[in-house]
Amino acid sequence: MRTASSEPSSSQRPLGPAQLAASGAFARALAVAARLGLADLTATQARTSAELAAQTGTDPQTLALLLRTLAMAGVFDIDDEGRFGLSEAYQPLRGDHPQSQRHVCILVAETYDDAFAGLLETVRSGRSGFRPALGTSLYDYLAAHPDAEAIFDEAMAELARPVARAIAARPGFAEAAMAIDIGGGSGAFLRGLLDAHPHLRGICLDRPSVCARAAQRAGGGDARLEFRAADVFSEVPAGGDLYLVKNVLYDWSFDSGLKLLTAARAAMAQTAAAEPGRAAPRLLVVEPLFERETDAPRALFQKVICEDGTRGLDEAQLRRLIEAARLRVLGVERLETGHSVFECAP
Numbered sequence: 001m002r003t004a005s006s007e008p009s010s011s012q013r014p015l016g017p018a019q020l021a022a023s024g025a026f027a028r029a030l031a032v033a034a035r036l037g038l039a040d041l042t043a044t045q046a047r048t049s050a051e052l053a054a055q056t057g058t059d060p061q062t063l064a065l066l067l068r069t070l071a072m073a074g075v076f077d078i079d080d081e082g083r084f085g086l087s088e089a090y091q092p093l094r095g096d097h098p099q100s101q102r103h104v105c106i107l108v109a110e111t112y113d114d115a116f117a118g119l120l121e122t123v124r125s126g127r128s129g130f131r132p133a134l135g136t137s138l139y140d141y142l143a144a145h146p147d148a149e150a151i152f153d154e155a156m157a158e159l160a161r162p163v164a165r166a167i168a169a170r171p172g173f174a175e176a177a178m179a180i181d182i183g184g185g186s187g188a189f190l191r192g193l194l195d196a197h198p199h200l201r202g203i204c205l206d207r208p209s210v211c212a213r214a215a216q217r218a219g220g221g222d223a224r225l226e227f228r229a230a231d232v233f234s235e236v237p238a239g240g241d242l243y244l245v246k247n248v249l250y251d252w253s254f255d256s257g258l259k260l261l262t263a264a265r266a267a268m269a270q271t272a273a274a275e276p277g278r279a280a281p282r283l284l285v286v287e288p289l290f291e292r293e294t295d296a297p298r299a300l301f302q303k304v305i306c307e308d309g310t311r312g313l314d315e316a317q318l319r320r321l322i323e324a325a326r327l328r329v330l331g332v333e334r335l336e337t338g339h340s341v342f343e344c345a346p
């Protein structure tokens with residue numbers, strides 16, 4: 001028999017079936033709030049729904065419902081005058097927050113949620129749900145939808161900045177002149193390393209549309225950071241002292257990961273052979289590992305969104321992948337961001 005002390009508090013009580021079924025609507029509401037910039041408008045000053053409707057050019061009645069819905073989820077506090085202020089817990093929804101997750105929220109609640117229409121297919125077949133839901137693979141979909149791709153790149157940048165700070169604090173940068181980030185997105189990770197190490201130059205390799213947008217945003221104003229379009233499964237250039245692979249391998253099957261690491265290894269070997277006196281290049285593989293039962297939602301997520309055969313890697317699997325590409329693991333370190341860093345050499 002349950003005693004009073006073992007009674008779950010309301011915050012521990014599981015959602016009822018209909019509440020859980022409605023959680024997708026809350027997610028979409030959050031994404032709309034993020035798109036409208038409601039967090040930034042209410043961060044320092046609480047505002048009425050009418051004021052916010054005027055500022056965002058939205059329907060006042062409907063916006064009031066959206067704000068109340070999100071207040072129920074804890075996004076906004078409502079004061080005695082009925083004004084909405086951004087709650088403490090949701091400060092990262094602001095675009096200007098140092099750990100902003102504004103674009104992460106839009107990406108997850110829009111494109112990834114659209115892909116979750118393929119979840120039943122994934123559960124039945126074990127294959128990716130992205131293609132059944134959206135007709136193509138994630139990156140081909142993004143290439144065909146510039147708005148979604150811009151959100152994706154910004155989301156990756158938001159997630160990359162804290163990791164860049166943690167990696168930049170590691171030793172080993174003084175000896176490196178050129179860092180090459182393989183699948184580096186819009187360059188936020190590399191940018192963080194370059195800011196911390198002013199002698200360092202970088203090349204960010206990614207798909208053509210991503211590089212074109214990132215270069216355009218930089219406006220040609222950064223001589224130290226080059227965006228270079230490349231298919232990273234076969235084209236990794238020589239000339240780097242430090243090669244980087246961050247949040248990439250966990251998106252792909254073993255075979256695709258092997259191709260990418262083999263291309264990286266070839267580039268490193270070519271660099272070493274071209275200049276025998278030069279310090280051997282190093283590769284840093286920086287990935288979030290999947291090791292606990294509570295990683296199940298993330299692993300399910302990977303299976304739905306990413307390539308067939310993706311399931312999230314634990315330390316032993318990632319080590320096996322790296323060693324299959326004939327790279328040696330020199331050490332493994334856990335960052336406070338939850339990522340693991342595998343330092344590797346050919």
Ligand SMILES: C[S@@+](CC[C@H](N)C(=O)[O-])C[C@H]1O[C@@H](n2cnc3c(N)ncnc32)[C@H](O)[C@@H]1O
Nearest residue numbers: 139156160183184185206207230231232246247
């Ligand atoms: C999950 S994101 C990670 C981005 C970045 N490394 C970070 O951590 O912020 C994976 C990246 O791989 C890039 N990518 C996917 N397929 C690629 C390919 N064939 N060649 C080059 N880049 C690719 C995507 O465009 C995307 O930027």
